[in-house]
Amino acid sequence: MINEKMYGLGDEPSAIRELFAYGMARKAEIGAENVFDFSIGNPSVPAPELVRETMLELLDMDPVALHAYSPAAGLPEVKEAIAAYLSERYDTTATSGHLYLTAGAAAALASSVAAVTHPGDEVVVVSPYFPEYRTWIEAAGCTIVEVPAAVPSFQPGIEALRAAIGPKTSAVIINTPNNPVGAVYTRESLEALAAMLREREEALGRPLYLISDEPYREITYGIEVPWVPSIYARTIVCYSYSKALSLPGERIGWVYVSDAADDGDAVAVAVAGAGRALGYVCAPVLLQRVAARCVGEPSDVAAYAENRRLLTEGLSALGYEYVEPDGAFYLWVRALEEDAQAFSDRAKEYELLIVPSDSFGVGGWVRLSYCIARDTIERSMPAFKALKESYEAKLSS
Amino acid sequence: MINEKMYGLGDEPSAIRELFAYGMARKAEIGAENVFDFSIGNPSVPAPELVRETMLELLDMDPVALHAYSPAAGLPEVKEAIAAYLSERYDTTATSGHLYLTAGAAAALASSVAAVTHPGDEVVVVSPYFPEYRTWIEAAGCTIVEVPAAVPSFQPGIEALRAAIGPKTSAVIINTPNNPVGAVYTRESLEALAAMLREREEALGRPLYLISDEPYREITYGIEVPWVPSIYARTIVCYSYSKALSLPGERIGWVYVSDAADDGDAVAVAVAGAGRALGYVCAPVLLQRVAARCVGEPSDVAAYAENRRLLTEGLSALGYEYVEPDGAFYLWVRALEEDAQAFSDRAKEYELLIVPSDSFGVGGWVRLSYCIARDTIERSMPAFKALKESYEAKLSS
The missing domain is CATH 3.40.640.10 (Type I PLP-dependent aspartate aminotransferase-like (Major domain))
Structure with missing residues (x-):
């Protein structure tokens, strides 16, 4: 008989991989330039x-x-x-x-x-x-x-x-x-x-x-x-x-x-x-x-540092709350509602792919990978703005 | 506490790997050309x-x-x-x-x-x-x-x-x-x-x-x-x-x-x-x-076929018993005494590295990998002859 635990592991890919796969399909549908994919930790700088x-x-x-x-x-x-x-x-x-x-x-x-x-x-x-x-x-x-x-x-x-x-x-x-x-x-x-x-x-x-x-x-x-x-x-x-x-x-x-x-x-x-x-x-x-x-060959950390600056400054100006990162290429951002999955789902409507915190063992946050093209970060800001406004409209309605 | 099963697996490398390691050391000691290493299934023909x-x-x-x-x-x-x-x-x-x-x-x-x-x-x-x-x-x-x-x-x-x-x-x-x-x-x-x-x-x-x-x-x-x-x-x-x-x-x-x-x-x-x-x-x-x-790129099977011919003809002429192989690059040879490990150990005295059958789950045989240089097979024959004679001497003494 098939091992049901192994089946479960194969059948339920990680939330990250799932969002990544959604992104692949969505990019094919509406063009890669129209999807703001912050889902996966795939380095965006080339190998040395x-x-x-x-x-x-x-x-x-x-x-x-x-x-x-x-x-x-x-x-x-x-x-x-x-x-x-x-x-x-x-x-x-x-x-x-x-x-x-x-x-x-x-x-x-x-x-x-x-x-x-x-x-x-x-x-x-x-x-x-x-x-x-x-x-x-x-x-x-x-x-x-x-x-x-x-x-x-x-x-x-x-x-x-x-x-x-x-x-x-x-x-x-x-x-x-x-x-x-x-x-x-x-x-x-x-x-x-x-x-x-x-x-x-x-x-x-x-x-x-x-x-x-x-x-x-x-x-x-x-x-x-x-x-x-x-x-x-x-x-x-x-x-x-x-x-x-x-x-x-x-x-x-x-x-x-x-x-x-x-x-x-x-x-x-x-x-x-x-x-x-x-x-x-x-x-x-x-x-x-x-x-x-x-061994010891430096990575192009400057590119990630610039992405980090752009993303944190942009989100800060829009009023998002996040943890200032000292390393890696992820930004941990407070979701605008308690249900991180619902927030991630709503973000998809603005073509923003961000990973809900639940699979990291906590609720209420999302993870943004910023090992992506600088240009994607710049062009994503109106979407983050609209996402935020969608919550404000809800509150004031 | 350390997992003792994992420790055991790490501490007791396979008989094949152990013989291979012995061969590396022995070659460094007396020269690679003087060791007849039939231990490991490392292909001897280059990648296409x-x-x-x-x-x-x-x-x-x-x-x-x-x-x-x-x-x-x-x-x-x-x-x-x-x-x-x-x-x-x-x-x-x-x-x-x-x-x-x-x-x-x-x-x-x-x-x-x-x-x-x-x-x-x-x-x-x-x-x-x-x-x-x-x-x-x-x-x-x-x-x-x-x-x-x-x-x-x-x-x-x-x-x-x-x-x-x-x-x-x-x-x-x-x-x-x-x-x-x-x-x-x-x-x-x-x-x-x-x-x-x-x-x-x-x-x-x-x-x-x-x-x-x-x-x-x-x-x-x-x-x-x-x-x-x-x-x-x-x-x-x-x-x-x-x-x-x-x-x-x-x-x-x-x-x-x-x-x-x-x-x-x-x-x-x-x-x-x-x-x-x-x-x-x-x-x-x-x-x-x-x-x-x-995919489908042919391997140079002709080289292995020639090795197989040389090895089987050579061992056959010396009176060794073996299973005629139809595939892979291994020859399964009857050990000249019941204890395959003892036979493999004696073979070492003639610089022949052959894997005892015990780790394959049976006694009384040895495995010879013939994915090696043709020249090694040719030059190994006097050693196989001497190994066989050492048993005959024992019997007649």
């Missing part, structure tokens, strides 16, 4: 030229060697290059044996959660949160425990997290820079989080893993993104080149298990074992080599 | 030139469009191209909605098993079998049930399979052309298997899925590889371009759920849902486009 140059060079290699299987954790020279980069950049010791190259951050997270949990455990997330966390936590047989972020900073709420961590808790997932709100967790927040986790570890007599999901690490607007393993030893960093190198469809990223953790060697082994169980043989090998060559 | 040409052309595309996320099941135009190819080649109706592009056959199998089973179910395999079947079956919470192939044909043993299929059985996995024995399942075998499965379905009152793992479909020596969905409706084909296009490290393949199955639409949805749960976002998108362009 070095990516293309590297691929062209690689295609001159012997194809048998180029396309061969790599070891399960990745090509040794690729892991060495990434470990050396991390060590230097974060003034730390990151060894290649603690790296496991993956098919993107999704594979990294699914493998990490499966590595440090048992069925029946609880995994704590900070809401609003990336919706697929629920999928991967439940796939590991665990229960997701949602703890609201502190408002209005959207930093992790330390006391609320402390209260949520109990004898079944195995891990806490954080996401910084954050999707969907754009917050970057400060050093102060992370130090308070680490101190609380160490206290809870001692009180509960069991290890607590901090899984730090960081695909937006390079997309920030002049703010520090602290290196979490240097703050909390039992950290597992999940990274992807999807956003930093604008390669989302290519699926390349890694898990790094902190060298500072007393059980780090064993966790790294378990992550690789979990990847094996999930059907991963090795990360796409051409892209492994690209990652090694392009 | 069209793969490189296609990649070069694709790199002229707008990088934002080229590297963007695809829908979870794959780019529509890629799925259309593959569905059209399958429909024409196998004189059938394969629709693109029943295709789910994957990161290789491993992802295809892990997703398919999770889609049509529930924890506690049984999945039947024909031994000897590809060792990772056990990993993916157990990862889905199911029990593997091993049924020996018919000897000496190594076709599926219909009566033994019938006896093994009970009220907990959800699926049967077959692998044709077969790794490790090289057998290609005949139309007659598959028709008998299908008839038996239909009988058992009726008797048990539950669907039985036939998962046909076919990465070696294009690697055959003049024998038909029947299209299984045309023989048994509830078939799920798992395919990979790893061997056909010599791209094993790039991770590109697909699941095709038969259009003839009454529940095929739902199974296709469940496969996609399972892929989502396992952390797959989309198959590597550059490779998706390569697959569409190179």
Whole structure:
């Protein structure tokens, strides 16, 4: 018999993907220039030229060697290059044996959660949160425990997290820079989080893993993104080149298990074992080599910064309320009615595609991806104005 | 706490990978030309030139469009191209909605098993079998049930399979052309298997899925590889371009759920849902486009055929017993003592790296991969001779 949970996951695509698909159809219907699609986090700046140059060079290699299987954790020279980069950049010791190259951050997270949990455990997330966390936590047989972020900073709420961590808790997932709100967790927040986790570890007599999901690490607007393993030893960093190198469809990223953790060697082994169980043989090998060559290659953050300025200034002038983003390329905007889905639906009437907050675990907000053409943001302002006025007309009628 | 199952999977690499790693070290020590490495199924013929040409052309595309996320099941135009190819080649109706592009056959199998089973179910395999079947079956919470192939044909043993299929059985996995024995399942075998499965379905009152793992479909020596969905409706084909296009490290393949199955639409949805749960976002998108362009591009089977001739003639002259392979690039050779591991260990003394049969679920045999340089096969013969003589010396002493 078909597995009904898997059927459910296949049958109900995420709200983001659903809106994205609607947008594709709508653009075909009325012209792409008439749809203001803020739905998906597909980088709008091209991959750095070095990516293309590297691929062209690689295609001159012997194809048998180029396309061969790599070891399960990745090509040794690729892991060495990434470990050396991390060590230097974060003034730390990151060894290649603690790296496991993956098919993107999704594979990294699914493998990490499966590595440090048992069925029946609880995994704590900070809401609003990336919706697929629920999928991967439940796939590991665990229960997701949602703890609201502190408002209005959207930093992790330390006391609320402390209260949520109990004898079944195995891990806490954080996401910084954050999707969907754009917050970057400060050093102060992370130090308070680490101190609380160490206290809870001692009180509960069991290890607590901090899984730090960081695909937006390079997309920030002049703010520090602290290196979490240097703050909390039992950290597992999940990274992807999807956003930093604008390669989302290519699926390349890694898990790094902190060298500072007393059980780090064993966790790294378990992550690789979990990847094996999930059907991963090795990360796409051409892209492994690209990652090694392009590690540290800057993304065109200036384009996102300009989009961020245009969007926040425009919405501000129209009287919308939002969270000032320090990183990533999302704007978290207060819906103009309590029902975020209804607000998103009404926005569609103005050809505005914005993701309701419900699937991020909270009500009353929407997420706008601004990794889109600058021109789309500029031309969308009359639609945002009309959307707002439609609510004011309702109120005054 | 670390998940001990995942730790175990990470800590105990497969016998194949272990031997491969030993070979890498040994080659560094005594020179690659002095090690006769028959351990791993890494294609030795280069990818067709069209793969490189296609990649070069694709790199002229707008990088934002080229590297963007695809829908979870794959780019529509890629799925259309593959569905059209399958429909024409196998004189059938394969629709693109029943295709789910994957990161290789491993992802295809892990997703398919999770889609049509529930924890506690049984999945039947024909031994000897590809060792990772056990990993993916157990990862889905199911029990593997091993049924020996018919000897000496190594076709599926219909009566033994019938006896093994009970009220907990959800699926049967077959692998044709077969790794490790090289057998290609005949139309007659598959028709008998299908008839038996239909009988058992009726008797048990539950669907039985036939998962046909076919990465070696294009690697055959003049024998038909029947299209299984045309023989048994509830078939799920798992395919990979790893061997056909010599791209094993790039991770590109697909699941095709038969259009003839009454529940095929739902199974296709469940496969996609399972892929989502396992952390797959989309198959590597550059490779998706390569697959569409190179679908049906012939592999250089002639090179493997020549290797097969050299190896079988050479071993035959030395008095080794083996199964005549009709497909894939493996030779299944009778070990010269009952303990296959001991035989493999002794072979190492002659710098021969051959995989003991134990991890394929049976004792007393070894697997030789002949997707290697022709020259290695030629030069290995004195070592095989000496290995054999070492046993004869033992007997006569």
